[in-house]
Amino acid sequence: MDHSAWDVQGLFADEDVLHEHYTPTEIPEREDEKQELVKGLRRAFRGTAPKNMFLLGKTGQGKTATVRHTLQEFSVVANERNEDIATLYHSCSKQNSSYQVASAIVENHTGSDPRGHSQQVVFERMYDVFEEMGETVVVVLDEIDNIGDRDDLLYDIPRARNVGDVEGTKLGIIGITNDSSFLQDLDPRAKSSLYDRTIQFDAYDAHDLEQILRRRVKKAFEDGVVDDKAIPLCAALAARDMGNARQAIDYLYEAGEVALEEGSEQVLDTHVRTAEERVERRNVIDSISGLTTQDHLALAAVVSLAVCGDVPARTREVYVEYTDIAHDVDVNAITMKRVRDHLLELDLIGILDGSKRAGGSRGGKRYYWDLRTDLGATLSVIQSISRLSAAQDRILAGAENRRIGEFT
């Protein structure tokens, strides 16, 4: 029997360096931002509370890595100087309200879940946790935009000392958000009085990305394995899109996989191009599969219309298709208002395109919905959702005239 499929060529030296949760030891491109953080934090060594700060910037701009790295240094220095300083990093990705965030912090540190009590009680327990940690405590709340407008926590923590919720402890809070509108929605007066500094992480340009990639390549791949044209290409493709380092690294990683599959001894620019397509397709699939049933139905309605070539379509047309599909799969159909909301959410995450145009014969304004992602890829994802199996025929109706029925 041929076992060559199990062979591993030595392209990668250390794949972990390319994984999402790898924290680089240095980011020279973010040295300025780091110094800002240091300035805010080092006040703790003078006996003052650290500054409250907001880090602002899109995903993949090194916000989390910079903070973690800086906090790490801060702790080491504090330790050397015998300062009673503690730091707490918390990602709010799984919580969507201040209440849940406070509960999670309490649960992480005491082991008991405080949910069920009033918000006030939960906050008090959270402050108890802080007081136990040290004389000065820096709290980092990553992905804080997740809590939306239930942001009491952001007003409460900076005031805790004045109000007497914490007695001996000085609190500093660092919020990280990739949604700039989140910051605008905070009460402007509270924002300026409670938060001393916002640090903006601008998108990397192609040159920055290239430097970042080169450092990773050195660690992740064997020497000379990555062709010299491949790196700038990854950087350029990502810079053209969003200047996202995560994306650039994903391209590179996947390019390595492609090279392995093809039995190539080098990672070439052709591999990068294949990788880009794969990564993008995978991103679409991931974002769709995480949606709710109603989102899926709304999307399926647009896809169904797209299969027939009936896009862009008005909300009403999408809604009619939606009700039919909902009936097919035996799910309660919801109001048009709500379906429109779902369509708008799909627009927000880049799957649909909802353009608002002046109305036709009846005036007003109307949305015209179209698919922003590749029809074939989206259709195959829709088909893979078992819940929608009873509606496949309807969605594919008209496909044979359009010769796009053969996706799997």
Place this chain on the structure above:
DNA sequence: TCTCCACAGGAAATTGGGGGTT
């Protein structure tokens, strides 16, 4: 020019469910 009406979109009320205390 005026009215009409399908749609947009904000706000409030409702529904239902998860987790508590007493």
Place this chain on the structure above:
DNA sequence: AACCCCCAATTTCCTGTGGAGA
């Protein structure tokens, strides 16, 4: 068992919008 807290999704209700056709 009766009652409290938090929350997401949805419905209900309402006010605007603006070109076509009277």
